[in-house]
Amino acid sequence: MMNPQPSSNIEPVALLDVGRGNQPLRDEVLSAIAEVYDSGRFLFGPAVSELEQAVAETCNTKTAVGCASGSDALLLALMANDIGPGDEVIVPSFTFFATASCVTRVGAKLVFVDIDPQTYNLSPEAVANAITPRTRAIIPVHLFGQSAAMDEITRLAEGKGISVIEDAAQAIGAAYHGRPVGSWGQCGCISFYPTKNLGGIGDGGMLSTNSESFADRVRLCASHGMRPRYYHSIVGINSRLDTIQATALVIKMRHLNRYSQMRRDNAQRYMQMFQEAGIVSESADGVQLPYQDPAALHVWNQFSLRVGGGQRDALREHLSQQKIGSEIYYPIPLHQQECYADLGYGAGSLPETERAAKEILHLPIYPELTEQEQTRVVAAVAAYYGANSISSAA
Ligand SMILES: *Cc1c(COP(=O)(O)O)cnc(C)c1O
Numbered sequence: 001m002m003n004p005q006p007s008s009n010i011e012p013v014a015l016l017d018v019g020r021g022n023q024p025l026r027d028e029v030l031s032a033i034a035e036v037y038d039s040g041r042f043l044f045g046p047a048v049s050e051l052e053q054a055v056a057e058t059c060n061t062k063t064a065v066g067c068a069s070g071s072d073a074l075l076l077a078l079m080a081n082d083i084g085p086g087d088e089v090i091v092p093s094f095t096f097f098a099t100a101s102c103v104t105r106v107g108a109k110l111v112f113v114d115i116d117p118q119t120y121n122l123s124p125e126a127v128a129n130a131i132t133p134r135t136r137a138i139i140p141v142h143l144f145g146q147s148a149a150m151d152e153i154t155r156l157a158e159g160k161g162i163s164v165i166e167d168a169a170q171a172i173g174a175a176y177h178g179r180p181v182g183s184w185g186q187c188g189c190i191s192f193y194p195t196k197n198l199g200g201i202g203d204g205g206m207l208s209t210n211s212e213s214f215a216d217r218v219r220l221c222a223s224h225g226m227r228p229r230y231y232h233s234i235v236g237i238n239s240r241l242d243t244i245q246a247t248a249l250v251i252k253m254r255h256l257n258r259y260s261q262m263r264r265d266n267a268q269r270y271m272q273m274f275q276e277a278g279i280v281s282e283s284a285d286g287v288q289l290p291y292q293d294p295a296a297l298h299v300w301n302q303f304s305l306r307v308g309g310g311q312r313d314a315l316r317e318h319l320s321q322q323k324i325g326s327e328i329y330y331p332i333p334l335h336q337q338e339c340y341a342d343l344g345y346g347a348g349s350l351p352e353t354e355r356a357a358k359e360i361l362h363l364p365i366y367p368e369l370t371e372q373e374q375t376r377v378v379a380a381v382a383a384y385y386g387a388n389s390i391s392s393a394a
Contacts, residue, residue: 124153165187
């Protein structure tokens with residue numbers, strides 16, 4: 001490429017540095033964990049219900065149920081609905097694997113549908129066309145922190161015995177038309193994986209719901225279907241959020257609104273910087289900024305560029321040479337994964353999903369990213385396109 005060799009003294013810009021968020025809370029978290037250690041209440045400690053309450057408040061739902069991961073939250077949601085063989089579940093293919101694998105796990109049929117090319121979220125029109133009498137659930141994903149079109153999707157499900165299970169793994173704190181994600185559907189599935197907007201110090205997950213009876217069913221499914229002790233009415237799994245995780249998360253949760261605002265500020269700064277650098281274009285061959293749905297309160301788990309003209313991988317290589325972290329979420333759509341080859345979705349079956357997988361590129365956006373680092377990122381992208389107007393800022 002035309003790039004000069006990176007000088008060895010340029011500071012790397014990491015895609016994500018969880019340490020910057022965790023370090024200021026270190027003493028507070030460690031002393032709270034020490035209390036858990038001394039208490040011996042490693043499971044079902046008070047921090048678990050405290051976190052459940054805090055998440056329910058954020059989602060504006062009646063209740064929430066902790067579990068071991070976001071993946072388990074999705075699986076438990078299907079189990080609690082008794083979804084299984086003969087049932088169909090509509091999911092996007094442009095998402096993390098866990099959105100779909102839960103459907104396979106319960107033995108139901110995956111129905112992949114295409115996305116809206118602007119938001120990358122489930123296309124309501126595609127969902128409408130995929131609904132059959134066997135459809136039991138729809139799993140919209142609030143991808144990259146922006147809510148799917150929940151008004152339309154919930155309307156499509158209404159009165160048909162179809163549960164809407166929100167995959168809110170990347171979107172805690174987001175909203176649509178002012179209503180928090182996790183409160184639109186029957187439940188919201190949240191992940192505390194360390195890279196998520198509310199990241200733990202290990203794995204963790206939660207379901208938000210307005211239905212006490214559904215929450216109770218989820219708790220039963222998450223505890224081997226055991227009630228009372230050693231009496232099993234159904235075959236469940238073991239999925240718990242442990243007290244140490246909840247303890248760290250309760251502390252971080254107090255800062256969630258601030259973290260979300262920092263992500264939004266970073267996103268707006270990128271938008272302005274990219275516009276000023278003069279490399280954004282409406283053309284399909286150029287660079288397009290992420291689309292913001294005016295109805296959505298975005299929490300920016302990821303900031304994505306759409307890089308047309310077949311330039312995505314070369315641009316990413318250029319950024320890597322400049323020591324700038326980037327990632328592709330997701331390079332292979334789920335309908336094209338080897339494990340789902342037998343479902344028979346050929347190349348071209350979900351055109352917008354396949355195009356997004358070829359064109360999307362994600363840049364650092366985490367809350368503590370500095371303006372100076374963002375300047376470097378934008379300058380490096382600009383330099384790739386030969387727009388040297390601001391590259392001197394590097
Ligand atoms: C992270 C993620 C999950 C799974 O969450 P884990 O806590 O890692 O199991 C599910 N869906 C989406 C969209 C995710 O990004």
